[in-house]
Amino acid sequence: MTIGQRIRQLREESGMKQRELAAKLDIGEGFLSKVENDQKLLKRDDLKKLSELFNVAHSDLETLWLANKVYDLIKDENQGLDALKVAEEQAKYSKGK
Amino acid sequence: MTIGQRIRQLREESGMKQRELAAKLDIGEGFLSKVENDQKLLKRDDLKKLSELFNVAHSDLETLWLANKVYDLIKDENQGLDALKVAEEQAKYSKGK
DNA sequence: TTACCTTTGACCAAATTTGGACAAGTATAG
């Protein structure tokens, strides 16, 4: 699940229209639409608002948000998956420092 | 292994000094030093030069180069590893489209 | 039709990143 999918899910579960949520986030509905379709990313600060609004863990939203950035980096790459593996190794390794 | 480590390895195996390789890449030695220490990234085009110069697979260098970008994105993040996993799922999923 | 949602494309200023240069500092060998 992507961050956009998750946001749409939360919004729909709570019965809101895009326009309503957009207003709470202080953005236009067009922009929110793009966010839900993963064509744009919300800024990080807005994740806090979302977690409070929908009462979900902030860290979960951050994970999805970050994942989106990572995926964006590799989505059109041939070596994308390999690169992910390498990065993972580096992350694991440097954690034990 | 990071892209910087790999470049240093290739350079040393071929007995070059930083200054020499830097000249071939048309950059300063200071910049190359940072590249080898993963403080700066070479631009992508230079990978081609490297692969020809050292006769190694271009795709391998690209994988390491990309991995560096990915790692940069998550290295200071608490949810970094989780995000990597999520991104991996997305990559695998969308490959079968 | 009309009304209401959502999507999409074009555009943009502002913020950030990139890809370096340059000089000074460090390390080591002779």
Add this chain to the structure above:
DNA sequence: CTATACTTGTCCAAATTTGGTCAAAGGTAA
């Protein structure tokens, strides 16, 4: 001490990304 090799901090213009807006277009239900 000197030379050679490498590292590091500061700075920067140019390129790219971010975070949007707005208007037009698409669906869809009544």
